[in-house]
Amino acid sequence: MKQFTLEEKNEVLENPFIHIHRKLDVLLNIGKLLMECGADTNRIIEEMLKAATFMGIPHDYLNIHISYTTIMVNLLHKERSITVFRKTPVHVPNMAMINAVSKLTWRAFERHYSLTTYEQLISKLDSTIPVYPDWIKGIACALGSAGLAFLYSGDMIAFIVTVICSLIGYFGRTLSVRFGCNEYVGIAIGGFAAMVSAYGFYSHIEQDSLVYVLVCCTLFMIPGVPLINSVIDTINNHILSGITRAIRTILIVGSMTLGMAMALYFSPMPAFSFVDIKPHVLSIEQIIGSFTAAASFAVLFNAPVRLLVSIGIGGVLCVFTRNLLAVEFGFSIPGATFVGAAVMSVIYVKVSTWLKTSSTIIIVPSAIALMPGILYYRFLFDILHITHYQSLAYFIWSKTV
Amino acid sequence: MVQNGVTGILTIVSIAVGVAIPNVLAQKYLKARKERRIQQYLATRHINDGQ
Numbered sequence: 001m002k003q004f005t006l007e008e009k010n011e012v013l014e015n016p017f018i019h020i021h022r023k024l025d026v027l028l029n030i031g032k033l034l035m036e037c038g039a040d041t042n043r044i045i046e047e048m049l050k051a052a053t054f055m056g057i058p059h060d061y062l063n064i065h066i067s068y069t070t071i072m073v074n075l076l077h078k079e080r081s082i083t084v085f086r087k088t089p090v091h092v093p094n095m096a097m098i099n100a101v102s103k104l105t106w107r108a109f110e111r112h113y114s115l116t117t118y119e120q121l122i123s124k125l126d127s128t129i130p131v132y133p134d135w136i137k138g139i140a141c142a143l144g145s146a147g148l149a150f151l152y153s154g155d156m157i158a159f160i161v162t163v164i165c166s167l168i169g170y171f172g173r174t175l176s177v178r179f180g181c182n183e184y185v186g187i188a189i190g191g192f193a194a195m196v197s198a199y200g201f202y203s204h205i206e207q208d209s210l211v212y213v214l215v216c217c218t219l220f221m222i223p224g225v226p227l228i229n230s231v232i233d234t235i236n237n238h239i240l241s242g243i244t245r246a247i248r249t250i251l252i253v254g255s256m257t258l259g260m261a262m263a264l265y266f267s268p269m270p271a272f273s274f275v276d277i278k279p280h281v282l283s284i285e286q287i288i289g290s291f292t293a294a295a296s297f298a299v300l301f302n303a304p305v306r307l308l309v310s311i312g313i314g315g316v317l318c319v320f321t322r323n324l325l326a327v328e329f330g331f332s333i334p335g336a337t338f339v340g341a342a343v344m345s346v347i348y349v350k351v352s353t354w355l356k357t358s359s360t361i362i363i364v365p366s367a368i369a370l371m372p373g374i375l376y377y378r379f380l381f382d383i384l385h386i387t388h389y390q391s392l393a394y395f396i397w398s399k400t401v
Numbered sequence: 402m403v404q405n406g407v408t409g410i411l412t413i414v415s416i417a418v419g420v421a422i423p424n425v426l427a428q429k430y431l432k433a434r435k436e437r438r439i440q441q442y443l444a445t446r447h448i449n450d451g452q
Contacts, residue, residue, distance in 0.1 A: 050439070112445075341419025
């Protein structure tokens with residue numbers, strides 16, 4: 001095999017048209033990895049442009065088009081035009097991968113990698129980044145949902161029962177997908193299994209706090225990362241990708257609500273529609289709950305183990321700020337949530353440099369503890385029961401006239 | 402009924418905008434810092450030439 005000199009390696013990285021198809025392939029690989037792992041569109045474009053700079057491709061030559069399921073790159077210079085694209089069909093949040101792609105490109109700059117080395121390392125990332133096994137993800141889902149139950153004023157019994165019901169829901173969903181069911185059917189089955197078990201506990205055990213199990217046992221299925229990305233993409237004018245992500249989250253929450261509604265068929269007005277989740281006091285349980293929820297859901301997004309504690313603290317920071325503003329200063333929930341998320345993200349941009357990681361990896365999972373998942377499925381649940389509300393309104397009207 | 406949906410949507414927008422605040426406010430500074438770092442690395446690309 002021919003050994004290249006340092007000058008020859010640099011020539012490859014400084015002339016955009018040498019090995020141009022390999023370079024475009026690397027760009028597509030980076031875009032695909034980031035899109036499939038839950039990066040927002042701005043970040044994907046930034047990383048692709050950073051890699052293009054490393055490989056000597058001027059930004060003026062590049063046109064990058066990103067949609068939720070396709071990454072397209074066009075290189076246009078004078079009479080030359082090359083267009084390549086790649087599909088991105090699988091979407092599983094993976095924060096470790098987003099971090100690894102960013103770090104690899106910086107390392108390539110720092111250590112002066114050749115194109116071949118960079119290309120090989122990028123293509124190996126898929127197999128080198130460790131992923132948590134399913135059973136750990138299952139436990140994390142259960143702990144995350146139970147943490148939210150604790151956060152909304154549930155007690156220890158509600159915490160334990162939520163763990164059990166969420167585990168049942170998680171394994172219901174995982175098994176149905178393994179048996180080849182459609183993804184959305186799997187989510188509906190998961191929601192059904194979790195809610196049937198939660199309703200079983202609720203109706204057989206005399207304990208008021210068990211209503212929080214009904215509220216929280218399916219919250220692990222709320223797609224937090226696509227929800228946040230859909231808004232970030234839309235406000236950055238990547239409307240196509242933003243709206244597609246939003247539609248996907250509606251489909252997921254809709255399937256989950258359908259499963260839950262089937263489980264509660266014989267209880268047309270379940271208690272969880274009226275449970276108050278707004279904080280009224282500040283308590284230590286809220287700190288424990290938000291830490292558990294943020295750190296556990298971070299496992300679901302494959303955040304590296306060394307960052308889990310920081311993510312948990314980030315969750316505490318934003319939830320505590322939100323609750324403080326809502327309880328002590330009478331802020332509305334959206335207003336308090338905005339300040340909580342903003343305070344946490346500003347602090348964590350600095351913290352990310354100390355932890356030598358990309359800021360997104362710790363900021364997005366930390367903000368998941370603020371997610372208003374309950375409101376979404378309550379809203380869809382109410383739509384499913386709209387006829388009941390109409391008859392109730394008619395009943396009240398007929399009594400008053 | 403509608404209140405749940407409206408509060409939910411407002412809250413998710415609040416989270417996303419809150420999370421994006423450092424980029425919204427300091428976009429120019431963060432980009433310049435990143436560009437400076439890239440230029441520093443590129444400047445050392447030829448440091449070992451001829452060895």
